Amino acid sequence: MSKFPLAWVIGNVRGMTGTGEAVMQSAQHVSTFSGIDEALNAADGQPDLIVVCQQHPDEYTQAEVNQLLEQFPLTRTVCVAGPWCLSMRRTRDVWPPALIVETEQAKSRIQRELDVFEGNRTPLPRTAALEEVYAFDNAP
Known part of the structure; x- marks a missing residue:
């Protein structure tokens, strides 16, 4: 593999059970950053995977997220939503x-x-719709 x-x-x-371990197991090198701005300023190469841990709904601004996604359009990106963020798909964009x-x-x-x-x-x-997300996450 x-x-x-x-x-x-x-x-x-913290509180993102198994997330850190999953990244460590799936990557040869892992860089950690406290926030999006720090990551963008450090920019130690082109990442192949970006995992953003979000502890509360307003932790990251639209401008930060847009800049991250625009700077790395081909990078596989995942936002792991903590317990306080469970309604983000309905209440935030x-x-x-x-x-x-x-x-x-x-x-x-x-x-x-x-x-x-x-x-x-x-x-x-x-840009996938929620039905496509469900199919992706639940496919064998």
Whole structure:
């Protein structure tokens, strides 16, 4: 099994059960950053996977998220939503809904993104509808 050459973890992984471990297992090198601005300013290469841990709904601004997604349009990106963020798909539009997963789904989504990276799965577009997200996350 191959691994992502470079993965970034942005934000606090505390309370994000299994997220940090899943990234460590799926990447050869992992860089960690406290926030999006720090990651963008450090920019230690082109990441193959970006995992953003979001602890509360207004932790990241629309401008920060847009800049991240515009700077790395081809990078597989996942926003892991903590318990305080469970309604983000309904009440906020900072992140594209296709990028948001709950903590419990993070490990399997990261594995699916690795399958995409390896060419074994069709990528989920950032613009995917919720039905497409469900199909991607629940496919065998």
